[in-house]
Amino acid sequence: MSAAAGAPAGAAGSGPASPKRNRGRKVAVIGAGSWGTTFAKVLADAGCDVTVWARRPEVAQEIQVAKRNTQYLPGINLPKSLQATSELERALAGASLVFLAVPSQSLRANLGELEPYLEPGAVLVSLVKGVERGTLMRMSEVIADTLDLEPERIGVLSGPNIALEIAREQPTGAVASCASLEAAQDIATACAAPYFRSYVNTDVIGTELGGVLKNLIALAIGIVDGVGYGENTKAAIITRGLAEMTEFAVPQGADPTTLAGLAGLGDLIATCQSPLSRNNTAGRLIGQGFSLEETKEQMQQTAEGITSVAPVLELAKERGVPMPIVQQVQMVLEGTMAPKNLAPHLATEDDVPRPEMSFGSRPGLWARLFGRTKGNAA
Ligand SMILES: NC(=O)c1ccc[n+]([C@@H]2O[C@H](COP(=O)([O-])OP(=O)(O)OC[C@H]3O[C@@H](n4cnc5c(N)ncnc54)[C@H](O)[C@@H]3O)[C@@H](O)[C@H]2O)c1
Numbered sequence: 613m614s615a616a617a618g619a620p621a622g623a624a625g626s627g628p629a630s631p632k633r634n635r636g637r638k639v640a641v642i643g644a645g646s647w648g649t650t651f652a653k654v655l656a657d658a659g660c661d662v663t664v665w666a667r668r669p670e671v672a673q674e675i676q677v678a679k680r681n682t683q684y685l686p687g688i689n690l691p692k693s694l695q696a697t698s699e700l701e702r703a704l705a706g707a708s709l710v711f712l713a714v715p716s717q718s719l720r721a722n723l724g725e726l727e728p729y730l731e732p733g734a735v736l737v738s739l740v741k742g743v744e745r746g747t748l749m750r751m752s753e754v755i756a757d758t759l760d761l762e763p764e765r766i767g768v769l770s771g772p773n774i775a776l777e778i779a780r781e782q783p784t785g786a787v788a789s790c791a792s793l794e795a796a797q798d799i800a801t802a803c804a805a806p807y808f809r810s811y812v813n814t815d816v817i818g819t820e821l822g823g824v825l826k827n828l829i830a831l832a833i834g835i836v837d838g839v840g841y842g843e844n845t846k847a848a849i850i851t852r853g854l855a856e857m858t859e860f861a862v863p864q865g866a867d868p869t870t871l872a873g874l875a876g877l878g879d880l881i882a883t884c885q886s887p888l889s890r891n892n893t894a895g896r897l898i899g900q901g902f903s904l905e906e907t908k909e910q911m912q913q914t915a916e917g918i919t920s921v922a923p924v925l926e927l928a929k930e931r932g933v934p935m936p937i938v939q940q941v942q943m944v945l946e947g948t949m950a951p952k953n954l955a956p957h958l959a960t961e962d963d964v965p966r967p968e969m970s971f972g973s974r975p976g977l978w979a980r981l982f983g984r985t986k987g988n989a990a
């Protein structure tokens with residue numbers, strides 16, 4: 613397949629990124645919101661020949677002519693080489709890698725629209741951190757369900773990636789994941805800008821779920837922040853949140869080490885700490901007393917956590933995984949729990965105190981997490 617042709621695993625460990633490695637490589641970014649535009653800049657700074665597709669012609673026009681996207685990235689100058697269009701056919705012509713940066717609930721429809729223009733052998737990479745309502749599918753599953761692509765042509769990229777910080781070229785990392793390690797390395801190489809480094813794995817489920825689940829915990833953090841609770845409460849929620857994320861993801865096939873890495877813990881920290889996070893911000897507004905509707909009205913950008921709560925809880929229920937924090941977030945969003953009760957409810961949930969990790973009763977999971985059985989713990 614074309615994706616891995618001649619590309620070294622350079623982004624995962626061969627020193628500073630060299631734009632020369634990507635010279636002449638044509639890639640497309642679908643979606644020109646804050647992340648699509650920022651990621652297009654990353655790819656251009658990594659030396660790729662990038663065209664970003666914007667749904668609205670005026671946004672495409674501003675990027676193309678002024679090299680700005682003032683609505684989503686105020687004050688950021690975009691690379692001169694960055695091309696923009698509102699025509700999918702133009703965006704996709706010649707592109708061997710297609711990065712998807714649209715809201716999760718519109719991805720399926722967008723895929724249907726772009727399918728006729730995809731180059732043979734093109735690899736699709738989801739940058740989206742949501743779950744589809746109704747089908748409960750992750751975005752890589754939506755891609756597989758919509759287009760007739762082998763797993764080697766479906767990748768995801770996720771990590772602590774607050775768009776505006778990256779647009780300002782503040783350094784960070786991410787995880788590029790695909791069933792084919794070669795393809796993951798190719799994706800990582802394409803976006804190896806001097807301030808953006810990607811590690812690789814083949815754990816698509818873990819990488820993708822890390823990005824989805826941290827949004828729900830960031831909503832919880834925003835809520836308690838809005839209430840006025842301090843750092844102990846937030847540390848407890850982040851820590852218990854990571855346990856909840858891991859307990860949800862591992863039975864679905866995720867590698868626990870992925871959840872402990874950049875796509876899990878790393879993204880959880882960034883999203884829970886940053887006032888720039890939309891999920892964190894949405895939670896804070898709700899914690900301050902705004903209703904969900906009022907909060908949605910105030911948010912000008914996508915806060916995926918709000919739409920992911922219900923499908924994630926549905927999946928958790930199907931699989932018998934308890935998710936007390938996410939459950940409480942849903943109750944606060946629905947208005948059936950006061951924001952101030954979120955953390956006390958977490959702290960007083962059990963009549964009988966229990967260990968922090970519940971894997972002890974599931975030997976297989978314990979072994980996968982810690983590489984040994986509970987009985988022979990050192
Ligand atoms: N912003 C970040 O820091 C960041 C970082 C990593 C991942 N993400 C993920 O990237 C995805 C996109 O988020 P974003 O931050 O760019 O959101 P955004 O709200 O900034 O932009 C969304 C873009 O999608 C467009 N859009 C809306 N409805 C559409 C439709 N029906 N069809 C096509 N386009 C449509 C909007 O016009 C806009 O250009 C989300 O899943 C988000 O979780 C965001």
Ligand SMILES: O=P(O)(O)OC[C@H](O)CO
Nearest residue numbers: 771772773774889890891
């Ligand atoms: O602004 P948020 O809350 O959507 O988070 C953005 C990124 O996912 C952080 O990695």
